[in-house]
Amino acid sequence: MRAASLRELTLARLREFTREPEAVFWTFVFPLLLAGGLAIAFRDKPPEQASIATVAPPANDAAAAAIGAALMDAARDSASALVVHEIPADSATEVLRTGTASLVVVPLAGGGVEYRFDEARPDARVARQVVDNVLQRARGRADVVPVTDVIISERGSRYIDFFVPGLLAMNIMGSSIWSLAFAIVTQRNKKVLKRLAATPMSRLEYLLSFVLSRLVFLGAEVAVLLGFGAWVLDVPIRGSLLMVGLVAFVGAATFGAIGLLVSSRARTVEGVSGLTNFVMLPMWIFSGVFFSANNFPAVIQPVVQALPLTALVNALRGIMLQGFGVQGVLPFLGILGAWLVVSLFIALRVFRWQ
Amino acid sequence: MHCCVPSRHLLFTVPASSLALEVTGLRKSYGDVVAVDGLDLQVRTGQCFGLLGPNGAGKTTTIEICEGLNTPDSGTVRVLGLTWEHDAAALRPQLGIQLQETQLAEKLTVTETLRLFRSFYDHGRSVDDVIALVQLGEKRDARVGGLSGGQKQRLALACALVGDPALLFLDEPTTGLDPQSRRQLWSLVEGLKAAGRTIVLTTHYMDEAERLCDNIAIVDHGRVIALGTARQLIASLGAEHVVRVATALDDVRGAHPIEMSVLLALPGVQGGLETGSGYELRVASVPRAVSSLLELAEANQVQWAELSTHSASLEDVFVSMTGRQLRDG
Numbered sequence: 001m002r003a004a005s006l007r008e009l010t011l012a013r014l015r016e017f018t019r020e021p022e023a024v025f026w027t028f029v030f031p032l033l034l035a036g037g038l039a040i041a042f043r044d045k046p047p048e049q050a051s052i053a054t055v056a057p058p059a060n061d062a063a064a065a066a067i068g069a070a071l072m073d074a075a076r077d078s079a080s081a082l083v084v085h086e087i088p089a090d091s092a093t094e095v096l097r098t099g100t101a102s103l104v105v106v107p108l109a110g111g112g113v114e115y116r117f118d119e120a121r122p123d124a125r126v127a128r129q130v131v132d133n134v135l136q137r138a139r140g141r142a143d144v145v146p147v148t149d150v151i152i153s154e155r156g157s158r159y160i161d162f163f164v165p166g167l168l169a170m171n172i173m174g175s176s177i178w179s180l181a182f183a184i185v186t187q188r189n190k191k192v193l194k195r196l197a198a199t200p201m202s203r204l205e206y207l208l209s210f211v212l213s214r215l216v217f218l219g220a221e222v223a224v225l226l227g228f229g230a231w232v233l234d235v236p237i238r239g240s241l242l243m244v245g246l247v248a249f250v251g252a253a254t255f256g257a258i259g260l261l262v263s264s265r266a267r268t269v270e271g272v273s274g275l276t277n278f279v280m281l282p283m284w285i286f287s288g289v290f291f292s293a294n295n296f297p298a299v300i301q302p303v304v305q306a307l308p309l310t311a312l313v314n315a316l317r318g319i320m321l322q323g324f325g326v327q328g329v330l331p332f333l334g335i336l337g338a339w340l341v342v343s344l345f346i347a348l349r350v351f352r353w354q
Numbered sequence: 355m356h357c358c359v360p361s362r363h364l365l366f367t368v369p370a371s372s373l374a375l376e377v378t379g380l381r382k383s384y385g386d387v388v389a390v391d392g393l394d395l396q397v398r399t400g401q402c403f404g405l406l407g408p409n410g411a412g413k414t415t416t417i418e419i420c421e422g423l424n425t426p427d428s429g430t431v432r433v434l435g436l437t438w439e440h441d442a443a444a445l446r447p448q449l450g451i452q453l454q455e456t457q458l459a460e461k462l463t464v465t466e467t468l469r470l471f472r473s474f475y476d477h478g479r480s481v482d483d484v485i486a487l488v489q490l491g492e493k494r495d496a497r498v499g500g501l502s503g504g505q506k507q508r509l510a511l512a513c514a515l516v517g518d519p520a521l522l523f524l525d526e527p528t529t530g531l532d533p534q535s536r537r538q539l540w541s542l543v544e545g546l547k548a549a550g551r552t553i554v555l556t557t558h559y560m561d562e563a564e565r566l567c568d569n570i571a572i573v574d575h576g577r578v579i580a581l582g583t584a585r586q587l588i589a590s591l592g593a594e595h596v597v598r599v600a601t602a603l604d605d606v607r608g609a610h611p612i613e614m615s616v617l618l619a620l621p622g623v624q625g626g627l628e629t630g631s632g633y634e635l636r637v638a639s640v641p642r643a644v645s646s647l648l649e650l651a652e653a654n655q656v657q658w659a660e661l662s663t664h665s666a667s668l669e670d671v672f673v674s675m676t677g678r679q680l681r682d683g
Contacts, residue, residue: 008473012462019461019497190457198423198453199474199517200446354423 005201009209013177013183014216027175027217029089032165038160038233039200049081050127051179053101055089061103063111070138071105071131092116093159105129111139115221163315164229165316166289171225172218172248173255173309177276180210180259185272188263203348219245239319247319247329251312254336258308258341264351283309311335373432374399374521374552380429382415383574389415390426391576397554397569401436402547404567405556406668407677414454417525420554421451431671434520438529447475450519454526454556460499464490464509467498467562475517484512486541504535511542517604522546524555528562540565560668564632572672579675587671593624593636596670597643600632600660601651612654620646627677632660 017023054071060078075084092104096116102124106114113135117124137143187193196206226244228305229235237244262279265273283295287293287309296304304310315332317325375397382390390412397403405413418424420431422438422445431438436445468481478656479487485494488508493501501509507527515520526542528536543566546553550636557563563570564584572580572587580587588594601612617633618626622642637643640663651658673679 002473002476005475008470012459012466012470015466016459016461187459190460191453191455192457194423195451195453195456195458195513198446198451199471200443201474254566300481 002202002205005205006209006212009201009206010216013209015181015215017179017213017217023179027179028224032228034171036228038163038167049083050103050123050130051083051085051101052103052105052127052131053085053087053095054105054107055087055092057107058071058109061109061111062091064107064109066139067107067111067113067135070135071107074131074134077235082127082134101131101350103131105131136347160233161321162292162317163290164225164233164235165320166287166313168222168225168229168248169251169287169309169312169316170284170289171221172251172312173280175217175221176214176255176278177259177262179214180256181263181266181276182269182271183210183259184263185266185269188266188352188354189268191354197353203351203353207260207344207348207351211253214256215249216253218248222248235320237320238323239325243319243325243329244316247312247315247333248337250333250340251308251315254308254312254340254343257340257347260347260351262344264347267352283307288312288313306335308336308339371623372399373397374401374434375403375554376430376432377416378418378430380416380419380431382412382419382424383427388576390419393429393573393577395571395578397552399552400550401568402543402555402566404570405554405573406558406560406562406563406567406570406672407556407573408558408672411558411573413558413573414525415576416573417523417554417556421449421523422446425571425634431495440482447477447517448520450514450517450522452507452510452514452522452524452527454529456506456513458498458506458509458513461497463495463497464501465494467509468512471513472516478517479515480515484516487515487545488512502535504531504538506544507531507535507539511539515546520552522551522553524553526556526558526574528557528559536562560672570668572668572675573675574672580671584668587668588666591625591636591666591671591674593638594666595637595640595643596664596666597637597640597647598629598632598660598662598664599634599635599647599658601656603657612650612656615649616650620650622646625674627674634670636666636674 054068057068071084075082085095085101087101087104089106091107095101095104096118102117102121104116106116108114115128115131117128120126182194187196197203222244224319226237258279259276262275263272266275286296286304287307288304290311293304293310294301294312311332315324315329315336318328318332322328373396375395377393377395378397379392380393381388393412393416395403395405395416402512405416407413415424419426420433422433422442425438433445434448438445465481466486468484472478473479485491488511490505490508490512495504498506498509511524514524524543528539531539540562541554543553547566547568553566554606555566568583570582570584570587571578580590582590599617614626614633615630617623617635620635620643622637622639624636624638626633635643644661644663647658647661669679
């Protein structure tokens with residue numbers, strides 16, 4: 001192993017990457033776009049308004065008119081969060097079918113009321129409750145139990161807090177595997193690999209240079225996503241940044257090794273694309289990026305927990321949300337390390353140089 | 355006159371220590387296709403040795419086995435007295451290799467590429483040195499992707515030289531280059547020869563082999579069919595010149611109006627063969643052969659549609675041995 005070779009190989013990798021403007025653009029802009037999209041999806045917003053429709057009460061019926069009036073009063077009161085549309089009597093079905101309103105309120109002769117809605121729609125059930133309360137109270141019902149509402153929006157227990165560490169892990173996996181697979185298979189396809197294999201270059205040096213060059217960009221990628229999460233989405237980082245860095249480093253090295261393995265035989269970019277998706281897709285589904293991996297049946301839990309992405313997601317989530325230290329992430333680092341060693345070992349054995 | 359020496363006879367005449375490359379009984383098949391079929395070679399230190407043959411003759415497979423990039427089905431290869439099975443690590447740094455159509459990273463500059471290759475060797479020449487040697491000084495900061503074909507090929511040669519190799523392998527170094535770039539590359543190789551470097555090159559250009567190589571092995575269907583210096587090989591034809599003649603085909607009989615046997619019986623004609631459009635005759639004296647050909651035409655009431663002569667070349671050696679042209683592949 002020559003330090004000079006490793007340095008030159010890594011420099012060559014970095015130069016080739018930075019001289020490909022599109023690659024740089026997507027490496028840094030894609031996570032930002034993703035995070036921006038999330039910021040919009042999870043921005044703080046008032047509770048959703050229930051959109052309901054009502055038809056005109058029967059003429060010359062004081063009780064029915066009072067129901068209609070109470071509904072209109074509630075609509076004007078912003079606290080009730082009701083939006084009421086008045087519609088012709090014959091379009092009630094159409095309004096429900098097109099989804100413009102989740103509930104149609106029909107005042108009946110004599111002061112009764114009919115609710116038309118689809119029970120399978122949660123927003124329709126909520127709207128029915130809200131409207132019913134408004135009408136019952138307006139007509140004189142008194143609540144007997146004193147109630148106080150306390151609204152919770154604690155940092156660390158929102159969905160976005162759960163999701164950002166998963167997104168970070170997924171990004172580390174994706175960029176590590178993709179960048180290696182693409183670069184290596186292109187070099188093999190163009191016979192650059194064959195020329196290198198004809199020199200005394202050590203094979204390990206070559207493979208390590210890919211992992212090293214990945215780590216250079218890893219720092220920037222993690223910082224972009226983590227910074228966005230912390231400042232814009234207010235996601236907590238309860239553990240130390242150093243731990244996040246360590247786990248991201250081990251994760252990137254592991255997925256780099258898996259990237260090497262994936263690209264160890266393929267001759268074309270098309271071939272390796274399929275293989276890459278084959279490797280990553282199960283982890284997107286099973287590793288708990290979007291929802292907890294614990295939702296899967298107990299039978300497959302050993303497999304789910306042994307996946308490298310599950311380990312990385314759990315470690316990052318543990319550090320950021322629960323403030324895990326070295327002790328806490330050690331089992332996850334163990335799983336990642338095992339994948340790293342095994343993948344690198346097999347990749348070195350089966351690697352096709354021409 | 356000296357005939358070309360069959361390779362087998364040469365085998366034990368050279369002391370092993372002065373052999374840079376020794377290949378014995380090499381065989382390699384890809385499925386049903388036999389690429390190399392019992393090939394023997396001996397390359398002496400300090401020699402420029404050429405493997406000349408059409409495309410698909412097995413030259414590249416042979417050279418890549420010698421370079422340790424491919425493994426033979428059977429046969430032995432000793433490079434600089436070492437074998438790939440036992441001494442690969444010691445062998446690699448001593449070889450300079452230019453692959454057929456070398457591809458280098460397009461985004462790197464000439465200097466960066468050479469610095470990368472230089473870093474693989476413990477001992478070697480400086481990057482500036484080899485850049486000057488292959489005359490790429492003006493292009494040193496240019497990206498590889500922006501170089502012309504000839505410049506890329508010279509850079510590939512520089513990559514092969516940067517480790518200061520004891521043995522240089524060049525696989526089709528001028529294929530696809532324009533005439534000027536070819537001559538430029540030839541003069542580079544001649545400079546390396548003059549510096550006493552051992553070179554093994556493959557080519558399907560007979561002029562290239564004739565100009566650059568001290569010794570030439572003509573390869574066809576995975577075997578060496580003739581071996582010697584360019585002069586020896588040409589002399590083996592037993593004739594210095596070649597006369598090409600062709601008549602218009604006789605429409606009625608669908609055959610040449612003058613039979614081959616008649617031509618071979620002419621004075622001064624030492625051999626010949628039928629080609630698609632006429633005959634190629636090996637002759638010792640052009641004036642005698644031409645005048646008797648003209649007399650023959652007159653006597654037979656035919657006209658030669660074509661009559662041309664040239665000095666015998668390696669191409670003619672290949673044609674006389676295989677009945678095919680080199681460039682036909």
